[in-house]
Amino acid sequence: MTAYDYDLFVIGAGSGGVRAARLTALGGKRVGIAEEHRVGGTCVIRGCVPKKFMVMASDFTHQFETAEGYGWSVEASFDWAKFMESKDVEIARLSGIYAANLGKAGVDLIHGRAVLKDAHTVEILGKDQTITAERILIATGGRPWLPEDLPGIEHAITSEEAFHLPELPKRILIAGGGYIAVEFAGIFAGLGVETTLIYRGPNILRGFDDDVRAHLAGEIEKRGIKVILGCQHTSIEKTETGLLNRLESGHDIETDVVMFATGRVPHVRSLGLETAGVELNDNGAIKVDTLSKTTADNIWAIGDVTDRMNLTPVAIREAVAFHETVYRDNPQHFDYEAVATAVFSQPPVGIVGLSEGEARRTCSKGIDVYVTRFRPMKYAFTGSDERMLMKLVVDQDTQRVVGVHIVGPEAPEMIQLAAIAVKAGLTKAQWDATCAVHPTMAEELVTLKEKQTASSGAV
Structure with missing residues (x-):
């Protein structure tokens, strides 16, 4: 039997790679992980976490305007440099926690770019270091795409x-x-x-x-x-x-x-995939089966590099499924149906399930659509004409609520809980039987009664 340096070597220390490495190491395996940038990956370092801080910072302008309607006099100024410094300190703290948790689990963290040399070997560029592993997991995420042929x-x-x-x-x-x-x-x-x-x-x-x-x-x-x-x-x-x-x-x-x-593209450039027998699909992502296995027998891939559903929580769940499949003899794959997501626009968006168009193509016996638009109570004193949208899409045959769509304040928080109901397959009658919390915006989700016969279209 060949002796390897590690039982598992992970390329990429983002949310998915870190979770897979920690779980496997805590299970008693020898695990190493390489990261060419900072530990934490896109979400923590250059994605959803710092972006959410920026969203919250920028939304204070709107909050100050609303406050004036309630009798407050607000004089405020914004210090970009001070905010950026605070943001960077917090991101560094979070990255440090990720790195510390890897160490506590017994994972060897290697700072450097790992490139495949063959199906069991990686080279750490610039460090004259070669590492062998029984199994390799690729979790390198994605990178922004630019139209390189555009002048300027x-x-x-x-x-x-x-x-x-x-x-x-x-x-x-x-x-x-x-x-x-x-x-x-x-x-x-x-x-x-x-x-x-x-x-x-x-x-x-x-x-x-x-x-x-x-x-x-x-x-x-x-x-x-x-x-x-x-x-x-x-x-x-x-x-x-x-x-x-x-x-x-x-x-x-x-x-x-x-x-x-x-757009973003899978981060596969110069990884040495071809030398290890790892194929790409037509979209340039690593080709995997339902269990996240690549075309190489001992190499798996999870997260955005596979371009299945590019969300941080999904990458983490794929990591758990990989660990259960490979190291606990419990084959699992993530269920991509009815995964909630949010857009932290201003106002924000929360969705789960099917759009109206998707439902019309999917539900063979038709659908019922419930839509409401209203001014949030918070803006009653401000003169704002900001409107909230809530929409339920229901399968006529089963009466299951198959889609929920919200645009307005706190939409991401609401959609997380609505996703439980959609994932559980609850019917419109069960939504209706849920007593409303008053006065809230969310109560509209369980008090929608009038269905429309056609798409309401643009507003």
Whole structure:
């Protein structure tokens, strides 16, 4: 029997890789993990955690405006440098906790880029170090995608650089219509930056329910974001006063910063996958089966690098399933049905289950749709015309609630609990039988009575 340095070696110390490494080490196996950047991965270091801090910082502008309606007089200013320092200190603390937990579990942490040399061997670049392992787990996540053939693209930043801007710009243009683009548009607009969002498609948040897309597009414009749809860049030119965005429409927009949030791709470049027999699928992601096994017998992959469902909690659950399958003789795979997600736009979005369009294609005997739009009670004194959207999609045959869509304050918190009901397969009658908590926004979810016969369309 071949003697290996480790029973398991993990490439990538993000949320998924760390969870798999810790569980396996706590089970008595020899485990090593390599990380080329900082421990914690995209979510902790350059993703959802620092982004949420930025969302919360920027939302105070809206809170101050609301407070005036309740009799408060507020004078406030924002210190970008102070905020960034506090954010960086907290991110460093969280990264340190991840690293410490690996050590406590007995995992050897190696700082460096690991590259596959063959099916059982990795090399740590720049350290003249070669490591062998019985099994290898790839959890390298994803990276922002940029249109490299766009003239002037070298002047643009991505979300990763946005977390480290030395100063707050006065003007920014954000290219993209997905959740990252929409979230950062809200962040910068909330901090007083003149913000333009440009997207080549007909509406933002492709893949979301059409009512959600239309509602949010209208609401973010109320927050001062200029939204340009059906248009994209032809070039970016650096001038003495900023960056000139030349657009297909023929219009030019000058800004201080141009940020591209046009998607992310699996981080597979120069990993040596071909030398180990690991194949990619048509989307450039690592090809895996339902148990996260690659085309190489002893190599697995989890998280965004597999491009299945690119969410941090999903990567963690895939890590648990990998450990149960490989080291506890308990084959498991993650169930991707009815996974809740949130967009931390302003106002935020929470969804779980099927959109109306998906449900119409899936539910053979038709669907019932319940929609309400209302002004949250919090804005009664402010004169704000901000509206909240709540939508339930019900399978006519089984009467199961198969989709819940919320746009408005606290939507992410509400959708987490709504997801339990959707995942459990509860019927509309069971939702109706749940007594409301009054006065709350969430009570609307259990008091929706009037169904509509067709999509309500744009608002």
